[in-house]
Amino acid sequence: MQTAKKGDKVKVHYHGKLTDGTTFDSSEGREPLEFEVGSGQVIPGFDEGVTGLAIGEKRTVNIPADQAYGQASEDQVVEFPKEQFPADMISQLQVGMPLQMSNDQGQTFQVVIKEIKENTVLLDANHPLAGKDLTFDIELVDIAPGKSSIIMP
Incomplete structure (x- = not known):
């Protein structure tokens, strides 16, 4: 079974919450979020949360502020x-x-x-989520293997 790894382009649905349960963002009612795993397009903790997921698999990840938007400065x-x-x-x-x-x-x-x-x-000018621990419910919708995953005959 194929799982998401660095370099893959993935599509995910997600629901982001603060530790008190307040929703701050969600893909509900929208197209899934599309990004390349490990490219820095999303916060590090989110990248790590997607890595290893198979299509259709769901995971809840708790991301400390340092792996999200950092501490407020x-x-x-x-x-x-x-x-x-x-x-x-x-x-x-x-x-x-x-x-x-x-x-x-x-x-x-x-x-x-x-x-x-x-x-x-x-x-x-701090990011609004700086200094906050985050929780994401993530569902992997699709994987398009990265260039390094293509095997030539």
């Missing part, structure tokens, strides 16, 4: 002057509000307002 929290926000936006700022920011190279990334001070706003 205070280096990712920055103080941003209110005067640099558009004037009409300042009165609408709220703790927990997500914002899109861009850096000097034009790359965009999401931040969340952590705190609003008199003249500044604390913005948190």
